[in-house]
Amino acid sequence: MLPSNLEKAMFGVIATPILHLADRHHVFSHLAAHGPGTAKDIATDLNVDEDTLDRMLLLLTAFDVIQRTPAGQYSLPGNMRPYVDPDDERYVGGFLTHLAQETASRMPLLDSYLRHGKRAVDGPNPQPFASLYRDDQATRTFLNAMWDLSFAPSKELAALAGLDDATHLVDVGGASGPFALAALHASPTLRATVFDLPLVQPYLEETRATHDLGDRLTFAPGDFFTDDFPEGDLIAFGYILSDWPDHICLHLLRKAHQACQDHGRVLVMDRLFDDSRQGPLATSAMNLTMQLETQGRHRTADEYTALLENAGFTSCETPPSHSDKHLIIGHKTTDRSLARPQTRPSARSSHPRPLASKGRLA
Ligand SMILES: C[S@@+](CC[C@H](N)C(=O)[O-])C[C@H]1O[C@@H](n2cnc3c(N)ncnc32)[C@H](O)[C@@H]1O
Known part of the structure; x- marks a missing residue:
């Protein structure tokens, strides 16, 4: 047996x-x-x-x-x-489609990676999103998968981020707007800009129209490697840093530090490994798919904190959350007296909570 x-x-x-x-x-x-x-x-x-x-x-x-x-x-x-x-709103069908089609089709690559290494197989300058966005259908499937992974946990993450004093959220790589929507629902005085590749714009516009958000939600087209980020007092990275190696994360976080107004914050929202790296299972599984679909990997809370501090953010904290998507906050301030103690989540917990409205792309 x-x-x-x-x-x-x-x-x-x-x-x-x-x-x-x-x-x-x-x-x-x-x-x-x-x-x-x-x-x-x-x-x-x-x-x-x-x-x-x-x-x-x-x-x-x-x-x-x-x-x-x-x-x-x-x-x-x-x-x-x-x-x-x-x-x-906790429906995972879009993510299942991504796993069954996109991820499964790439699994044979692992054999080549094992034999020759990822870099030798992918070449020196891989463009993960050129492939994920190869046509309209693939783009929509990917963005729906991201919506399924991100929208339901975003209510809790927006609450943990404490948005009351924030005025302008810049969601870097914010896709069709799952976190931006939750943040705008959480804080009626907030406005949000999603900064993403130009071809994502129509999908963000769908979210804006469906939820009647008017000019509270805008889209800034750009490439986060070459273009400056819009300025804001909250700069968010949801499932972005896990797409990239440390040196690129550092580059993006330094740009975020520049774009962040003084006394503002950066919000890193991502899966976390336990300190022991024995799990959780979903993080370990997605860490392997990161190898297949991106250039990134998943990290522990301490690893994200080290990146944030290296980029100039201070008083980093990881308030405990219940979903697979966790929040690490870094503050931009020169005033050390504002430092708050660092707290750590249990990355094993998984109890997503519902939001009042749903907005997947059709
Ligand atoms: C893994 S998705 C995360 C989506 C969303 N933030 C979330 O939490 O669900 C990565 C996002 O980064 C965006 N992206 C990738 N490369 C980019 C680039 N060079 N410049 C701007 N955005 C980029 C993609 O279009 C996509 O929306």
Whole structure:
């Protein structure tokens, strides 16, 4: 008998595409909307093959993603529902699509990296986003994946950031605006600028229009390697620094320090490794996909703090948060008396909380 952890790891190659297929064929939304049903009921309603569907449902049952009664009725456990129900803001379908398509298609590269090293395979000047944004469909899929990863945790992160005294958020690489939207909801007097590559603009404009944000949310097109950042008293980096090696992070954080008004703050929002690097699992998994899709890696809170301090930020703190996306704050101030003690999160915790409105791209 295989140890169950080894068994689950071995069959992961089957689990991810089945989760994605079940999502794409509306199996989860059917269970969420109609409650328990047999494979025959569900297959009839969704117009799919009953035998194939039943095998998928049996697999998802074995993975404890859904439940099955002895009479053959399938249902969604309550703790699973928010993440697989497209009507919930914690829905991870867009991210599943990214994993099942983009990440899976790149997995064979690891063999080449092992043999020759990433640099030798990718060349001296890889452009990760040229590939992720190769056409409209790929761009939309990527931005939806980012929305799914970022929007739900952003309410807590915006609250932890303490936005009351802030006036202008500059979200560097802010994509279609998941954090900017949460921040604007949290602070009625704040305005936000998303600074991102020009081709992201239409997707940010969709968010602006959907949420009727008017001139509180603007887009500044630019390349964060070559263009100056807009000035603000809050400079945010959500899932940006994990895309890049330390020397590039330092370059970006120094530019942020320049763009940050005195007494302003930088907000780094990213996954964290435990100090021991034994987990969490999602950080370890995404650290490997960073190797496939970007030039970056995941870090501990201490590593981010060291980068922030090296770039000139002081009084760095990591207020405890509950989702996979954590917040590290650095202050721009010359006044040492404002220094606050550094706190550390438990990077293993994972209890995302809901937001009042949802805004994935269609
Ligand atoms: C991993 S996504 C993070 C999106 C968002 N901040 C979040 O937390 O979900 C990286 C973002 O960086 C942007 N980006 C990548 N290269 C860039 C560059 N050279 N200049 C400006 N933005 C860039 C991408 O367009 C994308 O929106």
